[in-house]
Amino acid sequence: MLKMKIVNQQGNELFISPAQEKLCCIYNFDYQDGDWLIIDCDKKGGFYKISLDDTMPESIVYVPGNFFTYYIPVKNQRKNYSPKSFYGDCHIIQVEEAKEEEIYQRRNLALNPYDEHENDTFYPHSTANVETRNECSFASRNAIDGYFFNESHGSFPFQSWGINKNPNAEFRLDFGRDVLIDEIVLTLRADFPHDNYWKSATLCFSDGSEIVMNLEKTANRQSIKFEPKQVNYIILKQLIKAETLSEFPALTQFEAWGMEMKK
Helix, strand or coil: CEEEEEECCCCCEEEECCCECCEEEEECCCCCCCCEEEEEECCCCEEEEEECCCCCCCEEEEECCCEEEEECCCHHHCCCCCCCCCCCCCEEEEEEECCHHHHCCCEECCCCCCCCCCCCCCECEEEECCCHHHCHHHCHHHHHCCCCCCCCCCCCCCCCEECCCCCCCCEEEEEEEEEEEEEEEEEECCCCCCCCCEEEEEEEECCCCEEEEECCCCCCCEEEEEEEEEEEEEEEEEEEECCCCCCCCEEEEEEEEEEECCC
């Protein structure tokens, strides 16, 4: 069974749902800065299909504990979301336990449009050692939100992970459990000639192995396949910029394809 409450910045409970097998909630008030969701689960370590706003894609996430939290993006930090997301006075939230056939199919295990800086309760979760000017339009979470629009840069739907011209930039993806990964797909931002691109990048896996991925100047997805690796995180680093005038390479999407490990 699942329960949800909405809490404001002062800790006051604004909404409490009844316990439901499939959580279906309607919140008929405007979100205020500082509002956040708490979803209680009746077991630890589960997979859930979540839709925390009806303008955003549904996603399967892993929750290692018996609850997870989601902070509603504050109003001046929503340039990387649809202009429809989180606005108005009719908010639909749906959460249910994922079915085995959904969990254990081969899928992109990096996808999580609900990731955010504050996220420490559900996975996958992205982090980076630099984000351009600390602006939301260039946050690491943009690279796993499922949007592939890369012919421009800045506000939705052209959000990306931007490195602020830092040659030592690194992107990290944590899964929160061991998974089997057999393919990485990168979609580079391709707002040429404003953008540059990386000639190569190094993938570092939690098992200690590394793979160098050669890249091209293209707007298309670029893939590298390998024997399945049992890992709980991946780091993208040693990003080698091409010799062009632009100083602005960036990443639109990071995909990690593979399978969950059956218990």
